[in-house]
Amino acid sequence: MNPFALVALSACAAAMIGAAAAYFVRVRMPRPPVGVYAASDIAFLSVGVVVAPLLYLSLSGAAVSAVFGLVLGLAVQFTLAPVCGGPWAWAPALAATAVTAACAFADRPVAVRVCMDLLLVVAVVGVANLWAQSGMRPVHVAAFAAVLTGYDLVATTLTRVTLDFATQVQGRPFAPMFALTGGDRPVAIGLGDLLLLVLFPLVATRAFGLLAASVGVGVTGVVSALFAVGALTAGFPLLTLLGPLIVAQHVVWTRRCGGERRTVDWRAGTPVRARPRDEQALPAAELTAALAVPVPDGSPEGTWFAVGEGRVLATGPTPGQARRAAGRQAPEVPVVIRMV
Numbered sequence: 001m002n003p004f005a006l007v008a009l010s011a012c013a014a015a016m017i018g019a020a021a022a023y024f025v026r027v028r029m030p031r032p033p034v035g036v037y038a039a040s041d042i043a044f045l046s047v048g049v050v051v052a053p054l055l056y057l058s059l060s061g062a063a064v065s066a067v068f069g070l071v072l073g074l075a076v077q078f079t080l081a082p083v084c085g086g087p088w089a090w091a092p093a094l095a096a097t098a099v100t101a102a103c104a105f106a107d108r109p110v111a112v113r114v115c116m117d118l119l120l121v122v123a124v125v126g127v128a129n130l131w132a133q134s135g136m137r138p139v140h141v142a143a144f145a146a147v148l149t150g151y152d153l154v155a156t157t158l159t160r161v162t163l164d165f166a167t168q169v170q171g172r173p174f175a176p177m178f179a180l181t182g183g184d185r186p187v188a189i190g191l192g193d194l195l196l197l198v199l200f201p202l203v204a205t206r207a208f209g210l211l212a213a214s215v216g217v218g219v220t221g222v223v224s225a226l227f228a229v230g231a232l233t234a235g236f237p238l239l240t241l242l243g244p245l246i247v248a249q250h251v252v253w254t255r256r257c258g259g260e261r262r263t264v265d266w267r268a269g270t271p272v273r274a275r276p277r278d279e280q281a282l283p284a285a286e287l288t289a290a291l292a293v294p295v296p297d298g299s300p301e302g303t304w305f306a307v308g309e310g311r312v313l314a315t316g317p318t319p320g321q322a323r324r325a326a327g328r329q330a331p332e333v334p335v336v337i338r339m340v
Helices: 003-026 039-056 061-084 086-105 109-133 138-158 161-169 191-208 213-228 239-257 263-267 284-291 319-327
Strands: 177-179 188-190 280-282 304-308 311-316 335-339
Touching: 003 109, 003 188, 003 191, 039 138, 039 161, 061 086, 061 109, 061 161, 086 109, 109 177, 109 191, 138 161, 138 191, 138 239, 177 191, 188 191, 191 239, 191 263, 304 319, 311 319
Parallel strands: 280 335
Antiparallel strands: 177 188, 304 311, 304 335
């Protein structure tokens, strides 16, 4: 593969994460009336992602292009709507979609790739921000990444699903991949990989106060280097590396911070506080005297108290459960003490 194209692909991934982060900070998208995300929502989303390629394989290539063209046009419109207004956003969305289709009919493959890449960048930035700004949490992204890692491994290496789908959309407009080169072995990243690559840094920044872009960019850089030296010669499931790293980051930062910062706290600029290390055990009388906090009556020995703001915020059988319960009431990371 072209080593310059591989380097450019990693640079493009970094630029997309940066663009999504800038949009995340500067643009507030209207929150859809869907409440909060739950495990059932992630399960439904995962099933949809797994089943969709199987459905697309039953359609003709032209039908798949039409479906993705419609989806991309809508995604571009709702991404631009908060910036320039809903009605005005339709003009660039329809124009970009029409130009891409016209280039395809005129047999201009390079122009099609350029138009498609621009459409995908805008769409991915918009979808990732919609999910992040509407309350998707790192735990949801980690669960989604874990499911897609297993699916990607099966679909790419153990079956022909990914290969057959790539063959079906090869050379067609609105193919769901960010491609820098054409041919039988394009330098490209699939749409699903792109979404997770951009999404996790956004939700991690909001919840833990960090930008996890370096991990995603590092993964694409490593995979690109392996292709450049010939260690990889066929399609590689990027999520095989990216997915476990997303899960690991979620575990590490949750343990370090003791919980996730809420969206309202992030918008207010409330800093993330490291998880306190002063977990200790005290008798009830000493606990009340030391912290001037009355111990709730009837609390059994071994109960953990999350203490903050001059009161007992929550209790639990373990320090982690007490801290998580308290996190729903106050943005401050509470001190957790066990009564003996």
